[in-house]
Amino acid sequence: xxxxxxxxxxxxxxxxxxxxxxxxxxxxxxxxxxxxxxxxxxxxxxxxxxxxxxxxxxxxxxxxxxxxxxxxxxxxxxxxxxxxxxxxxxxxxxxxxxxxxxxxxxxxxxxxxxxxxxxxxxxxxxxxxxxxxxxxxxxxxxxxxxxxxxxxxxxxxxxxxxxxxxxxxxxxxxxxxxxxxxxxxxxxxxxxxxxxxxxxxxxxxxxxxxxxxxxxxxxxxxxxxxxxxxxxxxxxxxxxxxxxxxxxxxxxxxxxxxxxxxxxxxxxxxxxxxxxxxxxxxxxxxxxxxxxxxxxxxxxxxxxxxxxxxxxxxxxxxxxxxxxxxxxxxxxxxxxxxxxxxxxxxxxxxxxxxxxxxxxxxx
Amino acid sequence: xxxxxxxxxxxxxxxxxxxxxxxxxxxxxxxxxxxxxxxxxxxxxxxxxxxxxxxxxxxxxxxxxxxxxxxxxxxxxxxxxxxxxxxxxxxxxxxxxxxxxxxxxxxxxxxxxxxxxxxxxxxxxxxxxxxxxxxxxxxxxxxxxxxxxxxxxxxxxxxxxxxxxxxxxxxxxxxxxxxxxxxxxxxxxxxxxxxxxxxxxxxxxxxxxxxxxxxxxxxxxxxxxxxxxxxxxxxxxxxxxxxxxxxxxxxxxxxxxxxxxxxxxxxxxxxxxxxxxxxxxxxxxxxxxxxxxxxxxxxxxxxxxxxxxxxxxxxxxxxxxxxxxxxxxx
Numbered sequence: 001x002x003x004x005x006x007x008x009x010x011x012x013x014x015x016x017x018x019x020x021x022x023x024x025x026x027x028x029x030x031x032x033x034x035x036x037x038x039x040x041x042x043x044x045x046x047x048x049x050x051x052x053x054x055x056x057x058x059x060x061x062x063x064x065x066x067x068x069x070x071x072x073x074x075x076x077x078x079x080x081x082x083x084x085x086x087x088x089x090x091x092x093x094x095x096x097x098x099x100x101x102x103x104x105x106x107x108x109x110x111x112x113x114x115x116x117x118x119x120x121x122x123x124x125x126x127x128x129x130x131x132x133x134x135x136x137x138x139x140x141x142x143x144x145x146x147x148x149x150x151x152x153x154x155x156x157x158x159x160x161x162x163x164x165x166x167x168x169x170x171x172x173x174x175x176x177x178x179x180x181x182x183x184x185x186x187x188x189x190x191x192x193x194x195x196x197x198x199x200x201x202x203x204x205x206x207x208x209x210x211x212x213x214x215x216x217x218x219x220x221x222x223x224x225x226x227x228x229x230x231x232x233x234x235x236x237x238x239x240x241x242x243x244x245x246x247x248x249x250x251x252x253x254x255x256x257x258x259x260x261x262x263x264x265x266x267x268x269x270x271x272x273x274x275x276x277x278x279x280x281x282x283x284x285x286x287x288x289x290x291x292x293x294x295x296x297x298x299x300x301x302x303x304x305x306x307x308x309x310x311x312x313x314x315x316x317x318x319x320x321x322x323x324x325x326x327x328x329x330x331x332x333x334x335x336x337x338x339x340x341x342x343x344x345x346x347x348x349x350x351x352x353x354x355x356x357x358x359x360x361x362x363x
Numbered sequence: 364x365x366x367x368x369x370x371x372x373x374x375x376x377x378x379x380x381x382x383x384x385x386x387x388x389x390x391x392x393x394x395x396x397x398x399x400x401x402x403x404x405x406x407x408x409x410x411x412x413x414x415x416x417x418x419x420x421x422x423x424x425x426x427x428x429x430x431x432x433x434x435x436x437x438x439x440x441x442x443x444x445x446x447x448x449x450x451x452x453x454x455x456x457x458x459x460x461x462x463x464x465x466x467x468x469x470x471x472x473x474x475x476x477x478x479x480x481x482x483x484x485x486x487x488x489x490x491x492x493x494x495x496x497x498x499x500x501x502x503x504x505x506x507x508x509x510x511x512x513x514x515x516x517x518x519x520x521x522x523x524x525x526x527x528x529x530x531x532x533x534x535x536x537x538x539x540x541x542x543x544x545x546x547x548x549x550x551x552x553x554x555x556x557x558x559x560x561x562x563x564x565x566x567x568x569x570x571x572x573x574x575x576x577x578x579x580x581x582x583x584x585x586x587x588x589x590x591x592x593x594x595x596x597x598x599x600x601x602x603x604x605x606x607x608x609x610x611x612x613x614x615x616x617x618x619x620x621x622x623x624x625x626x627x628x629x630x631x632x633x634x635x636x637x638x639x640x641x642x643x644x645x646x647x648x649x650x651x652x653x654x655x656x657x658x659x660x661x662x663x664x665x666x667x668x669x670x671x672x673x674x675x676x677x678x679x680x681x682x683x684x685x686x687x688x689x690x691x692x693x
Contacts, residue, residue, distance in 0.1 A: 077449075077450050082602060083638055274443070276454075276456045277453035305414065307452060311457030314461035316464075318463070
């Protein structure tokens with residue numbers, strides 16, 4: 001069995017670690033490229049959302065490299081993601097690929113169910129080994145996310161931005177290859193230390209909160225590396241979504257660490273009082289929360305025609321005027337051009353800077 | 364007498380008899396917005412965000428129209444789910460919040476949550492709360508609810524005779540419609556009721572097909588149980604109520620020999636339909652199938668041409684079948 005999985009930002013580091021510990025032969029899809037998207041667009045329904053097209057491209061590229069099993073997540077709506085695997089399986093079969101699809105359905109807040117699904121997936125592993133595989137992957141994820149948080153602080157402030165990016169990319173590559181827990185910790189610590197040694201600007205950067213649909217926020221290839229672009233414009237980006245938070249809230253039932261979800265739901269209350277699927281409610285809640293924390297602005301990301309984000313976007317108009325926080329929505333599909341996005345980001349940050357200066361002059 | 368405004372959009376086409384009977388029985392007057400026109404559409408486009416789907420924009424247009432009247436309440440329910448373990452669409456779940464965020468002066472909203480995905484109880488409670496706005500008597504509210512369900516069933520039996528839901532509602536309201544259509548073709552037409560039965564949104568696809576000599580078969584005509592059974596052949600249960608109904612209807616229609624072809628009408632940007640249309644297209648092997656995607660820019664001419672071409676193709680296919688018993692494509 002040669003297993004493959006879809007890419008989503010740095011999640012591949014954890015997923016690959018877990019699958020290897022389950023004693024599976026892993027054939028990762030090649031990094032997402034323009035070609036990946038082109039393949040996906042060619043075979044997917046025209047106005048489906050972009051994550052479907054990219055993951056489709058991932059699967060085709062991986063199957064072409066010899067994978068014969070696909071690992072995919074499921075769900076029970078109302079967001080379209082819950083039916084991704086079904087549609088993809090039909091399309092791939094019609095294309096003539098022979099493969100098996102393993103779909104991890106989100107358990108109804110029962111963690112043991114998840115272990116059992118993982119154990120069934122693995123090659124002759126005990127439930128204890130399945131647990132250990134998950135724990136190891138979780139550990140890797142924690143280290144990676146710590147680095148993500150650090151780079152989002154250092155990058156906008158660093159004088160030599162390229163150097164910061166290189167240190168971070170290098171560390172991620174090394175962590176990905178490492179199978180030993182202690183070594184991973186060492187790599188994390190040394191990366192943090194070298195980032196700390198970089199010379200920083202004295203001026204405080206703008207602070208922008210990033211909200212929206214999880215895939216588009218986390219996958220740099222789906223959002224034209226927006227976090228990096230903003231960092232180069234000297235804007236500190238706070239990401240409202242991390243994979244570990246999402247796993248903790250939705251798969252592990254809030255077992256592993258304290259969940260912020262309840263707070264966000266409370267923040268969203270006056271504007272959006274109901275779960276609308278996907279990340280719609282979190283988008284609104286996080287925006288309100290950023291306003292309370294005096295952030296300079298919020299950028300909402302989503303794939304074009306994303307239903308929950310459209311609801312959130314409609315509501316954000318009101319949040320923006322009542323809470324006094326500038327919001328911009330960017331939708332992505334296969335036609336978006338990098339230069340257009342860059343221009344919009346520059347215009348938005350210029351506007352925020354002017355606003356900040358005007359505010360400072362008033363006092 | 365208290366007045367309740369009701370937009371003529373979205374689930375109006377499935378539940379209007381229910382809504383109207385309920386409010387009337389409790390002594391309220393229902394004021395319905397006028398049928399969709401270009402003005403409704405333009406007003407809706409102005410108010411809603413660009414990315415929403417066409418039916419939601421039209422709904423906003425209807426709300427805008429109702430805002431001109433002096434209303435005691437505006438009825439914009441949050442329809443989460445109308446059956447167990449299924450949803451309609453995320454946008455339906457956020458409609459009252461989207462409306463609140465987009466309109467500055469609104470009459471008080473009745474935004475009850477209709478969620479039958481887990482149990483009936485919370486829904487009954489919401490209904491009772493709504494009823495209390497008009498009547499203190501719990502018995503009267505309960506009676507109104509029962510009466511409403513009967514009226515809805517009656518209206519559905521009218522639709523089962525081959526009328527569209529919009530026509531069925533007219534008949535239910537006491538209008539007389541003639542139902543003699545000359546036809547030599549029979550076409551199954553699928554789509555969400557709120558886009559299909561709104562003559563302006565769908566550019567009157569059904570009326571046009573009838574004029575072209577087609578008998579139109581709609582999902583409401585098919586027995587619900589058969590539709591469910593056909594939909595259950597999918598490996599994973601489809602968790603959108605309307606999507607499942609459409610897939611089940613398409614599979615049922617494929618097995619009906621009198622149906623010559625199937626047309627699916629979807630609105631651009633409809634999340635569920637981007638998948639449902641694809642699923643039907645892939646599974647439907649035995650019958651000609653056409654998917655029409657419409658939005659606010661649709662030009663009538665293009666649509667008419669496609670309908671005519673589809674009908675011509677079906678007619679030719681049938682002639683050829685009689686002549687040499689071969690399908691046109693093979």
